[in-house]
Amino acid sequence: MKILSRYTPLQIAVHLYAWSALAWIAVEMLTGSFSINPIQELEQRTGRHAITLLMLSLLCTPLNTLFKWAEPLKRRRTLGLYAFMYATIHVIIFVDLDYGLAWSLIFRTVFEKPYIIVGTLTFLMLIPLAVTSFDVWKIRLGKNWKRLHKTVYLIAPLAVLHYAWSKKGDFFSLSGDIFRPLIYGLILLIFLALRIPAVRKYLASLPTRSLLLFPKKSQQPKADVS
């Protein structure tokens, strides 16, 4: 229990959520209730968990701007690294389980299928972010660290495009199995809108909405005793 008290509830929630996908897969495999198409199922689940964790990492800044809640900013790196971990597992499943490390076939597929080119680009762009996410690189890169890490706002739309395209989806004609990718796309649009300096400034100037969520002890609403 002493260990638990060292972590905040949010920290625990982040780790539990991140590992939940692998844990669930393990449970289903052990109980024999996993999909009849296990490789595709593994590819899809790890891909979805990777993109969800990436989006959650992008949610941290708006949570701070909107509710003046600073803790999510400390969890951004963990969420981003978990997103990278799942993206790596997703890619390993693709090259190993799906294509049996047949590199010439893998390269041909990558260049034949546009959504895989986009996925590959997304993954390659995530690598420098994951590698430089540690404090030592923050110090070494100085101002360039922030510039580099802002590319996540390019990476996330690419990931959403990869998702939609893998479902043969088209955002314009709303064809294909587009519902979930569309939701991710809309949430991402909101995140991007919240990056616009004028929007940020306006939100930051709003009265202390944080009090609703995280009331200070002296300002906590009194229990209704009537």
Ligand code: HEM
């Ligand atoms: C080298 C890089 C990548 C390759 C080769 C790749 C390959 C694939 C393939 C083959 C599928 C289709 C699976 C199927 O429906 O049969 C897929 C789907 C998907 N991928 Fe990737 N991917 C890559 C990178 C990424 C990255 C970096 C992300 C997220 C950050 C991602 C997220 C997804 C998602 C969300 C899906 C759809 C899952 C679903 O159908 O529910 N992929 N990917």
